[in-house]
Amino acid sequence: AAGVIQSPRHLIKEKRETATLKCYPIPRHDTVYWYQQGPGQDPQFLISFYEKMQSDKGSIPDRFSAQQFSDYHSELNMSSLELGDSALYFCASSRQNTEAFFGQGTRLTVV
Amino acid sequence: EDQVTQSPEALRLQEGESSSLNCSYTVSGLRGLFWYRQDPGKGPEFLFTLYSAGEEKEKERLKATLTKKESFLHITAPKPEDSATYLCAVKGTSYDKVIFGPGTSLSVIP
Numbered sequence: 716a717a718g719v720i721q722s723p724r725h726l727i728k729e730k731r732e733t734a735t736l737k738c739y740p741i742p743r744h745d746t747v748y749w750y751q752q753g754p755g756q757d758p759q760f761l762i763s764f765y766e767k768m769q770s771d772k773g774s775i776p777d778r779f780s781a782q783q784f785s786d787y788h789s790e791l792n793m794s795s796l797e798l799g800d801s802a803l804y805f806c807a808s809s810r811q812n813t814e815a816f817f818g819q820g821t822r823l824t825v826v
Numbered sequence: 827e828d829q830v831t832q833s834p835e836a837l838r839l840q841e842g843e844s845s846s847l848n849c850s851y852t853v854s855g856l857r858g859l860f861w862y863r864q865d866p867g868k869g870p871e872f873l874f875t876l877y878s879a880g881e882e883k884e885k886e887r888l889k890a891t892l893t894k895k896e897s898f899l900h901i902t903a904p905k906p907e908d909s910a911t912y913l914c915a916v917k918g919t920s921y922d923k924v925i926f927g928p929g930t931s932l933s934v935i936p
Contacts, residue, residue, distance in 0.1 A: 719869075757913060758870065758878060759927040770922035805869050807924070814860050815924050817869035 717741050719818035721806050727824045728796050733787045733804065736791040736821045740808030741822070747789045747817055749781055750805040758805060764789060828853040828918050830927035838933045839904055847899040847930045849914030859897050860924065861890050862913040870913055873899075904934045 720739040728734050740747050746765045750758035760773035764783040775781075778796075783789040793800060801824050807815040833848045851859065858877055862870035874883040876892035883890045887908065889900040899912055914927040 746922065757928050760923045763922045765922055773923060803867070809867075813874045814858065814872050816872055818864075819869045820867075822867070824891065 718748075719806055719808050719816055720820035721804075721821050723821060724819065725822045725824075727826060729826055730796060730798065734796060734823060736793070736804055736806075736823070738789045738791070738806030738808075738818060738826055740789070740806070741816055744787075744808035744810055744816075745775065746809045746811060746815075747783055747787070748807040748809075749775075749789070749791050750817075752803045752805060752820075754802075757787050761791070793823075798825050801825045807818045828921075828925055830914055830925055832912075832914050832927040832930050834930060835928070836931045836933070838935065839901075841905060841934055841936050842903045844900070844902045844904070847902070847912055847914075847932070849897040849899070849927055850895060851897070851914070851916050851927075852895075853916050853918045853925075855919030857917040857919050859892055859900055860915045860917070861888075861897070861899055862915065864911045864913055864929070865871065873912075875929065901932070904932075906934045906936050909934045 722737045748763045749761040752758045761775040763771045767783045781791045803820045805820045807817040809815040831850045841906040863875040864870045874890040879894045889897045911931045913929045915924045
């Protein structure tokens with residue numbers, strides 16, 4: 716069965732650089748979520764999209780932005796990267812009112 | 827504000843020693859309660875969805891139950907490969923996100 720695809724799997728950036736993370740949801744899923752997970756922490760919600768419109772927003776820094784495109788893939792753009800942005804970034808998708816399925820994540824390291 | 831707590835924070839079991847993990851939640855309107863398993867460096871793997879009090883779901887050595895305030899994940903005769911972090915999460919009616927608890931780190935010793 717198709718799963719949520721994230722790219723890249725690993726990314727190393729320097730401070731103040733920009734990073735773009737991509738997510739391809741499961742076909743026919745209408746909702747996409749982005750989460751940030753630091754070491755030893757639970758996933759923290761960043762932002763979600765329902766049918767390509769932003770549906771909810773969490774603790775997402777102003778330096779970050781996201782969008783969902785007409786083909787339903789989503790991108791998380793992160794600018795002016797800081798050391799503290801180093802984390803695992805997960806994308807998940809679901810149909811409304813059902814469970815979310817997660818991708819394998821992008822490990823971002825800011826040096 | 828909706829929130830999820832889990833206990834214990836960490837649990838160490840001998841292989842074959844059954845136990846339960848607790849998830850307590852506060853949510854204004856429950857759309858669903860979810861259990862996930864997460865291995866280090868990997869994405870959360872979906873296990874169960876529970877929608878209403880009294881509901882139970884079962885899969886191999888795992889059984890999830892739900893009351894109006896808590897959910898339990900019962901692990902029967904665990905094996906070392908069950909070692910992972912188990913995350914409980916909820917989705918409420920007033921928002922479009924999944925709120926996670928802090929997780930229980932389970933270690934099953936051979």
